[in-house]
Amino acid sequence: MKLEELGEFGFIDRLAGQAKARTGVVLGIGDDAAILAPAAGKVTLATSDMLVEGVHFDLALSDPRTLGRKSLAVNLSDLAAMGAQPRHALLSLAIPPALPVEFLDAFTSGFLALADEFQVALVGGDTCASRGGLVISVTALGEQCPGLVVRRSTARVGDLVLVTGTLGDSALGLELLRQGVRSGRSVERHLDPLPRVAAGIRLAEAGLANAMIDVSDGLLADLCHVLDLSGVGARLDLSRLPLSAECRHHLATGGNDPLVLPLAGGEDYELLFTAAPEREAVIRSVLADCGVQVTVIGEIIAGAGVSMTDLAGNPYFPARLGYNHFGITRDAASSRLPEVT
Amino acid sequence: MKLEELGEFGFIDRLAGQAKARTGVVLGIGDDAAILAPAAGKVTLATSDMLVEGVHFDLALSDPRTLGRKSLAVNLSDLAAMGAQPRHALLSLAIPPALPVEFLDAFTSGFLALADEFQVALVGGDTCASRGGLVISVTALGEQCPGLVVRRSTARVGDLVLVTGTLGDSALGLELLRQGVRSGRSVERHLDPLPRVAAGIRLAEAGLANAMIDVSDGLLADLCHVLDLSGVGARLDLSRLPLSAECRHHLATGGNDPLVLPLAGGEDYELLFTAAPEREAVIRSVLADCGVQVTVIGEIIAGAGVSMTDLAGNPYFPARLGYNHFGITRDAASSRLPEVT
Structure with a gap:
């Protein structure tokens, strides 16, 4: 069936019919706005992300359900x-x-399946025609007690720098997809990343993370957001970067700078956070409960920027910093990286 | 300057620098999500709308600030x-x-100027590259006491059908723009509509509106949303449709069906609502306080669909129903309009 036959309102009716009743939803899809009841004493967290065909995804490489x-x-x-x-x-x-x-239908069934996994209610949105490719814009709302929300701006000198899971798989997956590979762990991680929801909540509610960000632009670019906003620097030991077996194999057999993928590849959707060194054991225990591995990759130091040592213990200077729509001029010009302190 | 030179983060920094502190904003632009403090005892209203170049706007016809x-x-x-x-x-x-x-810069200055007029805080979003035209996606959050929110689904038999302002100006403005006209009230209403925020709040807080919707798809299409969800019908007297002098002149000199513009033109962004007849005087007084005219255009009746009489008092059958992305199949097939009850 073509969309013209179903019509805009037919499509919205289908979506509304599949949306489930959830906590805090007084009225979902179908009016001018959704009516949501915030939990007493909690703050609302609001975020939006846009995915654009030809920029964030290629319909030839991704199936609608995982998209x-x-x-x-x-x-x-x-x-x-x-x-x-x-x-x-x-x-x-x-x-x-x-x-x-x-x-x-496949796209929305995938969207709603992930929503179900995390008890998220689809409460509204918009559908319209595009003259170009498919454009997807999502706004997500969450909640937490005000004192427990973790920001980017509160890293402290002496903190450890930690990251969940492994890095570089998504970027490797995209490379493999472009080479015609259609399966495997890296490809899956690129197409169908799993957000670290339980881990983030546990770290926040136990007061374990001093500052936190997700790795979307790339480890270095995202770490720099934390450092800039916190007014601190970091020292990273790149020999500690957590790499999957697939990624490790690729780096051993790959091109010029094997660290570009885990440092700047982006779209890992792991949590990068800082914490006091004496909390490390508790952090490991809490994240193990969530089935999430965690690795100490460095420490927060006074100053600004990142200094790095490579796998041989020598100072390392990255070839690129991470993804920046419209070019990398600002990052390159500010040359925050590397600044050996 | 080109966007490549400023970069994604440079643009976001510019936006963040212009955003103002507002009620309920704990943390605005610059982290993974905004932190918002909902007012105690109130519900949150959430809505999203997308505007697509070549579909909702034409860069040759609209300047960036009003867009x-x-x-x-x-x-x-x-x-x-x-x-x-x-x-x-x-x-x-x-x-x-x-x-x-x-x-x-002009686009965001216009966005932020309207935000200032309504004390709205820009707290987040996303910027990315497009391979096609410009796509704009906005999510707005509001609040109200739970018992005062007005829905589409609660129109009652015997209610009056009322509409604020005048109808058809925006559609006429678009026609004129396409003919090369670049100024005038209708053109302004199309390019720079003013939402009826104060009127909507006053009607809700005084408990005057039983059901309400804004006229975005077109009077008939939007009225049908109210009727369908409320399980009622309506009788409209088209001789009462509120028309501006410019629109009236156009209808007198225009084409085949002069009522298409005010009935199905869309983008009027007026409030269409139903209310008990005995509240009419209070409604007029409250809306006069807001500087908003209001017109009774019909009444809610038992049954379904809309019956209409034209300017001569004869039954009227509309040529089209309103704007529907991807075609009008569903509306045409359900033939809710007209259904003489």
């Missing part, structure tokens, strides 16, 4: 990085009229 | 239709890389 999951996942990852419980989402789509309804 | 204003205005209109006080907004942009920074 639907990823559209929500990248937003939940932002809420996880604040330590927030995700609650509600709004989904807006600019849709090329020729896109089959079957594509949209 | 920025309109992007927020259409969302505030949705909040107004629930009777909510607007508080926060998130703005996501998919930007063609060749778009000059001056365009974006």
